[in-house]
């Protein structure tokens with residue numbers, strides 16, 4: 001009896017340990033594999049979400065989503081000299097040009113500002129709606 005226990009214990013230990021090791025290794029590999037597998041999908045999802053997200057389910061332009069995904073890279077940080085969202089001093093003289101001028105710049109680009117914020121998939125209406133939003137935040 002004692003001999004069996006003495007023999008069985010290490011065997012069981014070895015089996016348990018190798019099972020554990022095998023499992024944890026398998027999990028690590030599968031995490032990596034999963035990441036590699038979903039990466040292209042995730043990228044496509046991201047790339048597709050900006051224009052697709054432009055129109056909210058109700059058919060209304062999701063202005064905040066467009067701003068966050070397309071415009072905020074520059075207009076939140078002020079990158080490339082972009083007037084920051086809500087910065088009245090930066091926006092004042094621009095707003096004074098009139099909305100049409102702002103629409104024109106946003107649609108066609110101006111200096112470091114790319115046309116449609118660099119996302120040609122946006123409709124003119126989406127871009128104009130975001131310009132309205134930016135202007136409203138700076139008033």
Ligand code: HEC
Pocket residue numbers: 066067070071072073074075079080081082083094097101102103105106110111112113114116117118127130131134
């Ligand atoms: C790559 C950076 C960048 C992105 C992305 C970007 N902008 Fe701009 N934006 C700028 C810069 C820089 C200026 C200032 C241009 C100038 O007056 O020289 C600017 C200026 C503007 C102006 C003022 C134009 C004028 O005539 O004074 C509006 C309106 C505007 N952006 C709207 C948008 C909207 C809407 C988006 C998203 C769809 C967007 N921008 C995305 C960089 C960017």
